[in-house]
Amino acid sequence: MNGVEITGYGTALPKNTVTFGDQTRYRVVAGETQISLAVEACEQALRQGNLDITEIDCLVSASAVAVQPIPCTAALIHEQIAQGTDIPAIDINTTCTSFVTALDTFSTLIEAGRYTRVLIVSSEVGSLGLNPNQKESFELFSDGAAAIVLERSTNPEKGVISAMQRTWSEGAHQTEIRGGLTAFPPSNYSEETKEEYMFDMQGKAILSLVIKKLPKMMAAFYEQSGLSADLIDKVVPHQASRAMPLLMKKIGFSKEQYFDTVKEYGNMVSASIPFTLCNALSEQAIKDGDTVLFIGTAAGLTTNILAMRC
Incomplete structure (x- = not known):
């Protein structure tokens, strides 16, 4: 077992919603970006965990679609919440499962002693790339972000x-x-x-x-x-x-x-799993x-x- 636990979590949603029958979807409007959603989720996770960004020793963006080809998305989030520090910024991308890959990878690195406390964020604005001629996907996807703080646990039963x-x-x-x-x-x-x-x-x-x-x-x-x-x-x-x-x-x-939240939130790509997790933790369903x-x-x-x- 990799001895880690979640000590902070946060989410962000666009202000705008659209509906398709009984299905609700969140879509960004002017002024909202993939970075702004990521920053909001990160800041909420830090507040929820009573932490400052200087207490984080790695920032990970686990997202399917990057903001731009280079630099990595994590560096652009770093610019907003950690500028002036030298916290490493790393992207992990296995598209929709990027968060789980990041959780697997960084729990192993924490167990190995490389890091102590890692901030992982998944943020997506997939609506910007949808094809309106493909009804199935156009009516399925939502925008949003979710972040967790993962750190070494002193409880041997957790991880x-x-x-x-x-x-x-x-x-x-x-x-x-x-x-x-x-x-x-x-x-x-x-x-x-x-x-x-x-x-x-x-x-x-x-x-x-x-x-x-x-x-x-x-x-x-x-x-x-x-x-x-x-x-x-x-x-x-x-x-x-x-x-x-x-x-x-x-x-x-x-x-x-x-947990099945497709009706309420749709498919948030890489943010889907951590967003569902954060909501479940907030509601004490986990x-x-x-x-x-x-x-x-x-x-x-x-x-x-x-x-x-x-």
Whole structure:
């Protein structure tokens, strides 16, 4: 077990909402940016944990889409909340599961003694890249941000129990934004090519691949971790789509075990899991000593599973 605990958390949402039937989505308006949402969430996490930024020894942006190609998004957040310090700023990107990858990576680095207290933030304004001609994705995604402070724990019962990440690249082109970097550089942009620079998702194909692969991965995770479905108190899944109940049932979790907030918040990309986590902590739906499972799929097709005793 990597001996870590969450000692601060915070979220941020745009002011504007749109509705699609009974579904609510948050979308940025003028004056709101990916950085402003990240900063708000970070500052809230620090306040909630009674901490100052100088007490953080690493700042991590775990987001799917960067603010710009270079520098890393974490450096741009650093500019707003940590300028004048030399706290390292690092980006982690496994798209929708970036937060879980960051939690896995930095719990290991904390356990190894490299860091003591890390601020991890996921912030997304995916609405800016949606294609209005693709109704499924256009009506699914929301903007938002969430941040946690992760630090070394003095309680031997708390920490990351086990983690697993796998990629099935037969699904690599089922979720894409092809334009903007070297495959389709900005110089190639035109009215004819503009959809290459927008989000493109084949939802049914992704779900089919996940249903085929995830049960075997879940079994391997249980063997590795020594856990089982009945030993998991709460599941914090990526809020990928309205098909979540089908997938949770497929891998053996009851409705009482997992959080489903797709109707209220939609899919916040990398911010989805930490936002759900922060809300659950705030509402005391996750209690001290609970064993919590984080699980999600991401473009690639990458899947992460991580169990933590909170």
